[in-house]
Amino acid sequence: MKRIFALLTGIVAVSLQADWTERVTINGYVSVEYEQRVNGDQHPRVDEHGSFDSDMFDLVFNVQPTDRLRIAADLTWEHGSQSELGKGNVGMEYAFAEYTLSDAFKIRAGKMFTPFGIYNEIHTAKPSTIIFKEPNPTNKIYFISSDKYEQTLLYPRWGSGVAVLGNVNVASIPMDYIVQVTNGDLIYGAEGNEYDKDDNDRKAVTARVRVDLSDDLQIGASYYRDEMVRYERFGVEKTTYTQAGEKLTYVTREYLPVGKMKIDSQGLFAIWHLSEDARLELEGVRGTLDVEDVDSFVRMGYSAVASYYVLPRVNLYLLYAWADPNDGKERDTVINYAPGVNIEIDDNMFLKADYFNVLSERDNALYKGADYGEFRIGLAIGF
């Protein structure tokens, strides 16, 4: 009897295991980079020594417990993560459950990328982009300005919440949409975890639609709105007592809520395959930042990437991007341009190299008129 039970248990275990593994898919990517300034002004943003960066190891899991349910998670280890030394970054880019009621209507819940524009959802996934890194003007405004308000993200990288999404045909034109409601962003440095607990009643809303006008031309529009708590750093007096009962008073600097900030960002983009070899990516973003009782201004930027396969696995590209972090200020714009090459050495193994240039105007808060060029080379492997 025991033998029969053991045999049956074994069969059940094996079948469950087989069933389980068939429903789990693991993908991921690795990227290693080297960057060095080659000309122009010295600036803290640029590496004058030349450095290797163990940029990324990333695993993407897809688990499909049923035909309609998918659990997706993206776990990442960035910049040589070493928690013992407090270095690098370990992160959960996304982890959500998605239920397919129909292909036109799916529901998601969990932590998700903010679905804005072309690049945010693939900003870490180097094998999926032609260019070396995503454009700063539309995706990393904190690499355009260091002003405490201007550097506020046009939309956060991630959000905790729910979303509805799907693929539909309107007048025989295929399109996809997503509408996401999340806690929104939290000012960098302020205490709290916006993926766990919101610090205000207003929820952030992101919406994006992508329309496939043909097999070769996709256009899209994105929208993000949020109302955030504005924090300022103040010295706060604190008191403690020694073991001997002696009173000690000291001052710490803490972020305290002082008001509100409203973010309203809109984007337009297009991806156009002029042929199987030539491609054009265009994106423009415009956003209003309304800092209650302080300032209200518009930020804008655009990027253009043209690429062409000169050989079946050799893709030449040119990135050109521009940003104005504050329309109320003069002489503060930044231009980035980068001619580069993306070579597929083996299946999903890419060698990327570019000559990245920054041109800034003198009143830009981050660059203060500095211009420089850096050489960047990296290996990105997808699996």
Added chain:
Amino acid sequence: MKTNLMASLLALTLTCAAVSADDQALLIANAAVPERIDKEHLEAILLGKVTLWENGKRILIAYSMDDPQKVDAFLTEYAGQGERRYKKYWVKKVFAGYGVAPKLFNDDAKALEYVLKTEGVMALVSMDVEAVPKELTILSVEAHNRF
């Protein structure tokens, strides 16, 4: 008139070649999958925009690179993009969190093995019709049995 006649004859010749020659890839599937697929519907499936069969089963896509030229020609015709672009399309889609990529095999035998044991899968292979096991369905797009 002469020009039109020549053009019609040329078009007829090309159409026949596309339908009957052995230089086209085959789309095979496990049971419980419709035998006919509309071309637009097939494109939506290949691009991961349609993910469920009519019976509610999840659609799984696979393709074999036994004959890369056949695969490239098929995807160009039915997914609107060549194999290189198609692969990049899926890499981007998977990392962005929008689905599970098609399963890729180096040869037809492994793809066949996968289709035989997996429900709901639709696979692109380069083998001859005669080599396809009888328990599998050869899908046709519109009125064509071969691609």
